Amino acid sequence: MRYSEVRGKAKYSKKGQIGLIEMIMVIFIVTVLIVVGIVFYTGVLKQSIQKKGGEILSQKAEVELRAIQGMPEIECSKNVRREDCIDTLKLLIAKEVIDGEEKGYYATIFGRKRVLVKQVYPELQGQVENQECTQEKYNQEVYPNNCDTWIIYESRPATITEVNKISVPVSLYFPNAAEDRKNEYRIGELIIESYR
Amino acid sequence: MKEKRGIAPVFQYIFVAIAGIIILSFFVQSALRQSNISKEVGNIQTVNALEDNLRALEVATNANKEIQLAAKQGITVNKPVCGVLRVENSPQIRTQEAIFSNTELKADKLKVWTVSWEYPYRIMNFFFLADGQTEYIVQGTGRLAEELVGIQRQGEPCCDNFEFIPKIFNVKTNSYTPQSGQVKKYVFINQEPTVAPAPTAEVLKIQTDGEKCDEQGNREDSECTGVVTFYKEEGQETTVFFGKAMLYGSIFAKDKKSYDCSLEAAFERMEKVTKVYEKRAEKLFAKDMQDQLSPNPTYLRIKESLHTLITTLENKKIKVRQLTQADLQEIAQQKEIIQNLNEVLRSEGKGQVF
Numbered sequence: 150m151r152y153s154e155v156r157g158k159a160k161y162s163k164k165g166q167i168g169l170i171e172m173i174m175v176i177f178i179v180t181v182l183i184v185v186g187i188v189f190y191t192g193v194l195k196q197s198i199q200k201k202g203g204e205i206l207s208q209k210a211e212v213e214l215r216a217i218q219g220m221p222e223i224e225c226s227k228n229v230r231r232e233d234c235i236d237t238l239k240l241l242i243a244k245e246v247i248d249g250e251e252k253g254y255y256a257t258i259f260g261r262k263r264v265l266v267k268q269v270y271p272e273l274q275g276q277v278e279n280q281e282c283t284q285e286k287y288n289q290e291v292y293p294n295n296c297d298t299w300i301i302y303e304s305r306p307a308t309i310t311e312v313n314k315i316s317v318p319v320s321l322y323f324p325n326a327a328e329d330r331k332n333e334y335r336i337g338e339l340i341i342e343s344y345r
Numbered sequence: 346m347k348e349k350r351g352i353a354p355v356f357q358y359i360f361v362a363i364a365g366i367i368i369l370s371f372f373v374q375s376a377l378r379q380s381n382i383s384k385e386v387g388n389i390q391t392v393n394a395l396e397d398n399l400r401a402l403e404v405a406t407n408a409n410k411e412i413q414l415a416a417k418q419g420i421t422v423n424k425p426v427c428g429v430l431r432v433e434n435s436p437q438i439r440t441q442e443a444i445f446s447n448t449e450l451k452a453d454k455l456k457v458w459t460v461s462w463e464y465p466y467r468i469m470n471f472f473f474l475a476d477g478q479t480e481y482i483v484q485g486t487g488r489l490a491e492e493l494v495g496i497q498r499q500g501e502p503c504c505d506n507f508e509f510i511p512k513i514f515n516v517k518t519n520s521y522t523p524q525s526g527q528v529k530k531y532v533f534i535n536q537e538p539t540v541a542p543a544p545t546a547e548v549l550k551i552q553t554d555g556e557k558c559d560e561q562g563n564r565e566d567s568e569c570t571g572v573v574t575f576y577k578e579e580g581q582e583t584t585v586f587f588g589k590a591m592l593y594g595s596i597f598a599k600d601k602k603s604y605d606c607s608l609e610a611a612f613e614r615m616e617k618v619t620k621v622y623e624k625r626a627e628k629l630f631a632k633d634m635q636d637q638l639s640p641n642p643t644y645l646r647i648k649e650s651l652h653t654l655i656t657t658l659e660n661k662k663i664k665v666r667q668l669t670q671a672d673l674q675e676i677a678q679q680k681e682i683i684q685n686l687n688e689v690l691r692s693e694g695k696g697q698v699f
Contacts, residue, residue, distance in 0.1 A: 165353040172357060176364050183368070187375075198386075205393060212397045219404040221467045222621050226699040228687065242624040251617050257439050287628075288635075324696050325632055332696070 202345075203311065210315045210343045217264060218319060218339055222247060223301065225322050234320040235337065240266055240299035241287055248302045259302050263342040268297040268321060270336040293323055293335075311345040387415060388435035395420070395455070396430060396438055402459045403442075403470045409458040409511040417453040422474065424448040427606035441614065443607040444472045445594035452476035456513045462590040462611065465567045465684045466622065466699040469614045471590045471607070473514075473597040479547075480515045480527050481596060485534030488559040493534070493596075494518050508560065510593065532596050538576060547599075548576035551592060558592060566590065567684075570677055572670055575601045584608070584666075585673040587680075605666045612665055616658045623651035626698045633695075647686040647698050654679045 218224065218235070223243055225234040247255045273280075273294060280286070282296035289295055321337040391414055398412050421431040422444050429437040430444070443462075458473040483493050494516050495509040510516045515527075530547040531540045542548045551573055558569035566589035573595040574583045582601040586592050591611070598604035630644035657679060661672055690697045 168353070168357065169360075172360065180368075205390075209393070209397060212400050216400045216403045221469070221618050226466055226697075228691065228697045228699060236625075238625055238628055239621060241628070242621050245624065246617065246620055251620070254441070254613065254617060258441050288631075324629070325636075 203313070206311075206313055206343055206345065207315075210313055210341055213259075213262075214315055214317050214339065214341055217259075217301075217341070218317065223266075229324070230322055230332075232320065234322040234334070235266060235339070237266075237282075237293065237299065237321050237323050240301065241282060241284065243301045244283075244299070248300065252302075252304075255302060256304060259304065261304055261306050261344040263303045263305070263340075263344075264301040265303075265340050266299045266301065266319065266321070266337050267340060268293075268335055268337045269318070273297045293333075306344055309344050313343040313345075314340065315343075316340040385434065388418070388433045391415060391418060392430060392432040392435045392438055395432065396440065398457065399440075399442055399444075399459075399472055402457065402472070405459055405470070406461040407459070407508060409456070409513055411513055412455040412457055414453050414455060417451060420450040420452070420455065420474075420476075422446050422448055422450065423603055423606040427609060441610060442472055443469060443594070443610040443614075444474060445597040445604065445607050446472075446474035447476070447479070447599040448603055450474060450476040451478065458511050458514070458593075460508070460590040460593060462588050463565075463567050464588045464615065465565070465680055465687075466618065468618050469611065471594055471611070473593055475514050475597065477515065478528055480517060480529045481510070481532060482517045482529055483532045483534065484519050484539070485536055486519075487535055488556070489553065490518070490534040492560055493532075508566075508589070510596070530596070542576045542578050549595060550574040550576070551586075551595060553592075558589060567680065570673055572673075573604070575604070585668050585670060587673055587676060601666075608668075609662065609665050612658055612662045616655055616662070619651055619655050619658065622699050623648055623655065626651060629696060629698065641690070641693065641695055643686055643689050643693065643695070644698070647683060647690070650679065650683045650686060651698075654683065 218233075223235050223239050225232070225236045229236065273296075277295055277297060279298055280296040281298050281300060282293070286292055286296045316338045319337050319339045321335045323333040323335065325332065395412065398410070402408050402410065419433050421429075423429065428439055428441065430440050431437045454477065456475045456477060459470045460473075462468050462471050483490050492508075493510055495512070496518070528545050528547070530549065531538065533539075533548070533550045535552060536550075538548050538550055540546060540548055551571060553569065553571035558571065567587070569589040569592055570587045571585070571592070572583060573586055573592075574581050575595075575598075577600065584595075584601055584604060586595055591608075594607055595604055598607065626644050626648035630640060630648065633640040633644060654676070657676060661668065661676070664672075687697050687699060
């Protein structure tokens with residue numbers, strides 16, 4: 150074989166190899182770009198789904214607020230009072246039933262939430278503020294001036310990433326209120342804290 | 346030499362083709378997956394929206410609505426187990442609501458009616474769902490059969506809050522000639538069925554206890570009780586209803602099995618609400634005792650009656666699928682006692698329990 154023929158053969162072989170390497174590099178870079186694009190898209194999609202999830206949770210909380218306000222377990226029954234109101238005697242009982250002995254049942258209704266009622270008017274200040282109303286407080290002569298909060302239900306997850314709080318004003322009915330043994334009305338707030 | 350030079354470009358083309366196919370199949374797979382995810386997300390949104398709509402209607406004593414869905418979708422209620430709601434392939438949602446309907450609905454516009462169930466105090470709302478594929482044909486000569494379809498008798502003083510099955514449901518009367526093609530549900534009120542059950546014809550008989558279910562004299566809905574018979578090609582199944590809302594439920598339920606699902610949910614909630622009133626009576630008695638030397642014994646009697654009702658409900662809950670008229674009588678009697686004691690409190694000028 151002459152020298153020029155050998156040189157030619159080597160030249161073509163190197164050209165082929167270079168061509169192949171170029172091909173591989175092009176495909177590699179295109180793949181990297183595609184992967185980067187997918188990662189970016191997935192990130193944006195995930196954020197959008199999380200935002201949607203937050204909106205759905207908000208909407209659900211608003212619907213549940215109205216539904217809880219009308220639950221027979223806490224609302225004033227028609228022979229007790231015709232006006233829409235929340236019966237504070239039932240609120241005391243709710244703690245024993247809804248957040249106590251029947252919690253398993255009500256967990257499917259409420260889910261991961263804290264549901265409470267707080268008196269806002271007349272304002273009770275000082276040591277009484279944020280005091281939970283319990284059976285002991287109910288038995289005292291000064292009730293309902295010795296507490297302003299009734300916790301109906303509470304179920305927190307192990308880790309909380311988001312809390313969505315929503316509330317609505319309600320009329321609170323006190324049957325046989327302490328001061329003069331007459332039934333009494335006050336103004337309160339029904340609060341739902343939804344956990345994620 | 347020439348043959349070897351010819352191999353390299355061919356190999357390149359093959360390599361490019363293979364790489365291109367791999368990339369293309371990856372994108373096609375991603376697109377298909379994305380499409381499935383969008384569909385699933387849509388189904389989940391629909392089932393959540395449906396649940397929200399039902400919860401929003403819960404505050405009404407009597408309301409109806411047509412819920413527009415994104416497209417004609419399959420909705421499964423109380424299937425395969427009681428208390429679940431599902432749209433197409435969405436995850437099942439557990440619900441404590443009492444929903445009376447066909448177990449499988451297919452609609453782009455879902456018809457919903459809700460009525461408050463009181464026995465004798467308000468316990469929960471019942472929901473009645475239909476997809477518009479079924480014609481309800483009410484047959485009967487009595488007042489109730491007319492009232493169910495919205496006919497008020499001329500010249501007779503009627504009633505506050507006259508209640509009837511809303512027009513959005515396809516409810517027809519005796520004189521109607523059924524159209525072919527649609528599924529028909531024949532509802533016979535206090536008379537024997539004159540139609541045999543068939544694949545497109547469901548048959549139901551409602552036998553009321555006396556005349557307590559019609560609207561004459563503004564009767565309380567809780568006085569309406571009776572027996573329901575679901576007729577199937579292989580036989581018939583009987584159960585009971587107590588309260589007007591439950592009578593409506595028997596009309597919309599697919600069969601006894603589906604009806605029993607909602608009956609169970611109703612018993613469960615009735616037990617919880619009754620516990621609340623039992624404790625209320627107890628606290629009122631305790632407060633009365635604090636205030637007076639001789640507290641009112643009616644509070645104690647009503648507390649004990651409520652406790653008896655709770656025990657009865659717990660026992661009946663276990664056999665809810667085999668309830669008889671005797672069970673119905675037992676619950677009805679206890680309800681009467683509780684109602685009367687509550688009235689006694691009112692007449693004595695004391696705060697009522699409910």
